Amino acid sequence: MATRGEGRIVLVGVHQSQVVGYGRARLRTKNDVSGFRTGPHLHKLLNEMDGLRPDAQILFILTMNRPEALETALASRPGRVDQAIEFPLPDEAGRDKLIRLYARGLSIADDLVQTTVRRTDSVSASFIKELMRRSAQFMFERDGSQSALSSEDIENALEELPFVGGKLNRRVLGAHGDGFDGES
Numbered sequence: 001m002a003t004r005g006e007g008r009i010v011l012v013g014v015h016q017s018q019v020v021g022y023g024r025a026r027l028r029t030k031n032d033v034s035g036f037r038t039g040p041h042l043h044k045l046l047n048e049m050d051g052l053r054p055d056a057q058i059l060f061i062l063t064m065n066r067p068e069a070l071e072t073a074l075a076s077r078p079g080r081v082d083q084a085i086e087f088p089l090p091d092e093a094g095r096d097k098l099i100r101l102y103a104r105g106l107s108i109a110d111d112l113v114q115t116t117v118r119r120t121d122s123v124s125a126s127f128i129k130e131l132m133r134r135s136a137q138f139m140f141e142r143d144g145s146q147s148a149l150s151s152e153d154i155e156n157a158l159e160e161l162p163f164v165g166g167k168l169n170r171r172v173l174g175a176h177g178d179g180f181d182g183e184s
Contacts, residue, residue, distance in 0.1 A: 009057040014045070087125075095120050095128060102132035106139070107148035116154055131157050 052058060090098055095117045099108075120128060134157035139149050 009059055011059050011061065013061045013063070015063050089122060090125055090128070092117055094125075095123075098125050098128040099132060102129045103136075103149065106132075106136055106146065109148065112149065112151055112154065115151065119154075119158060127161070131161055134161055 049060065096113060099113050099116050099120075103113075116131075120131065123131075131154070135149055135153045138153040138156045139147065142150070142153065
């Protein structure tokens with residue numbers, strides 16, 4: 001006799017799991033994790049994972065922006081993590097593809113794509129997506145039609161994007177490095 005749901009895989013997603021793992025504490029620098037303290041929710045989650053039957057068909061997907069901030073037991077204890085996949089910041093070729101992807105439906109000159117690639121070193125795919133969205137907004141505001149993206153549109157978006165919303169916006173969008181940290 002089959003029971004309801006038998007043979008199905010359950011997917012449990014925990015987005016930004018470093019927040020589950022640690023209590024709120026300020027970091028002294030962006031790479032300093034000493035200010036974090038282990039939170040009770042992480043221990044509960046790990047205990048529940050440990051208590052699953054070996055044949056349980058449950059897949060946990062934990063996403064995080066700060067894997068270095070998680071308890072070492074999460075990464076080092078066999079069986080807790082079967083595979084870790086890192087999505088690094090895009091390289092030059094990746095940024096070129098992302099700019100073209102997020103500018104699809106818009107006209108953008110190849111030389112402007114290359115200039116934008118050079119200007120977006122050390123940013124995330126999310127930053128590029130938002131950059132192209134805001135660049136399109138500037139284009140529509142400029143002439144009210146879907147002409148072509150100009151260097152002025154992208155420049156306006158680059159000037160606005162890292163600073164609207166402050167440091168939180170820069171962290172969430174993945175703006176790192178020279179010109180994006182709000183410091184000279």
